[in-house]
Amino acid sequence: MPLAPTGELVTRAAAARAAVAAFNVITLEHIEAVIAGAESARSPVVLQVSENAVRYRYGRLLPLARAAVAAAEKAAVPVALHLDHVQSDELLRQAAGAGFGSVMYDAARLPYAENLATTRAAADWAHSQGLWIEAELGQVGGKDGHPPLDAHAPGARTDPGRARDFVTGTGVDALAVAIGSVHAMTTRTAVLDHGLLKRLSAVLTVPLVLHGSSGVPDGQLVAAVGGGIAKVNVGTALNIAMTGAIRAFLAAHPEAVDSRKYLGVGREAMAHEVARIIGVLRTAPA
Template sequence: MTAVSTADLVTTARAAGRGVAAFNVITLEHAEAVAAAAEAAGLPVILQVSENAVAFHGGRAAPLLAAAVRLAEAAAVPVAVHLDHVTGEDLVHAGAAAGVSSVMYDASALSYEENVRVTARIAAWAHSEGLWVEAELGAIGGKDGAHAPGVRTDPAEAAAFTAATGVDALAVAVGSSHAMTTRTARLDHALIARLRASVAVPLVLHGSSGVPDDELRLAVASGMVKVNIGTALNVAFTSAVRDRLDADPAVVDPRRYLRPAREAMTATARHLLQVVSREVSPSPSAS
């Protein structure tokens, strides 16, 4: 199957009243696990590569993006490739050259006025290249410890921001927090509904790893469309590696512990794909 665009997946999910899961991938094993999970579930998915992941790979975006694009092209289900939390314009250009279909440009650390100005400029260029653009108004709770957990997006400001910037989707703060390793977040579903009524573009939930299944399902029912997940994969990966090495400390071949790590991520991703699509599945312990 040919790789599809994030725009197509989000538009289709929104029209059907479903969510589409977007998983942040750091290694090839992450990307393989997500693609395998999507195929097993028979559901579309978005592979995301963040600016932080690119930095981990020495600042070279092309190799990991190329791997993600090739996996998307080879998948038996619709898979899109997205750049996440990009703050540098050069990386937006590199993503376009590598074949991603969308980018989340993050100018939320700037003042509102500067966020609007910079995001509008980036969105105009990205649109000229055929890229779908997500942005963020104010940081999501927990991002680099910069915000208190109670931060929330104002619907009127969100509507003004999306109109002024021309972005295609908006990440909003409704109670989730980045990098949570426990699933204890409670979302403001009434606020999600108000945002959906106020903002013309699809809403994006960041920090979804810390959100329980029932909260995720209700978030989608309330108006969330694109649901970003990252830390849950890392919890599954690291737990599996730790268990394997604890069981046999003499292991030195990385394939001996990367295989169970990939399998654990696949199980977690499959479960969360079904949750976000509002299908029912049993919850694996690693999710």
């Protein structure tokens, strides 16, 4: 089927007090696993390509993007394509032509005024191209001369009043909020601030996004969706599943040299994790 618009999937989820799962992909095996897992769960899904993944692929966006588009068009469930954590304006401007329906523009590293102005310009351009745009806001820097704290640094939190002003000032379609999750966690020990999430949900009219969800326990994820999170980003959990399966296979088969054997095992493990996470999100109260 044709690519699904990310904005439609997320807006529909937000209206139902549910969440759509968004998985970061690096290889073709990631793409295939995410779609297989979503098909198994009979659920729409978002494929995400980050700026870091593009950098890994020699800085070339199109090869992975075209593979994602081709796979999505053959999927039995709606699949959206999202360009994630974009800091480069040059990369941002490749999004529409590469088949992406949405982007996450990441200027959270900048002081608040610069973040707002830069994101406003990115949102204006994205909307002119028909793209849905997500941004993020963590702890605002500048107090007592301290620099901005990255939105995913331990201790970073999004202030509800500042978030409301940021959304109004930038015109973004969704906001990723800092409520206790951290990128690239390999243990599921994050503790979310559900009281803060409730306050954010009360003052914001756009869908809320949770980044760094691989480190969040199932119960915390369920509570976050019930509290207003409408898009849940997952990346490291897939890499843990893939790497663990490949390590086990190679340990059991030290003679193996055919990459299809161990990559296939890794792909299957990722597909199971995708289906599992989607199942967890579905248990959230409407």
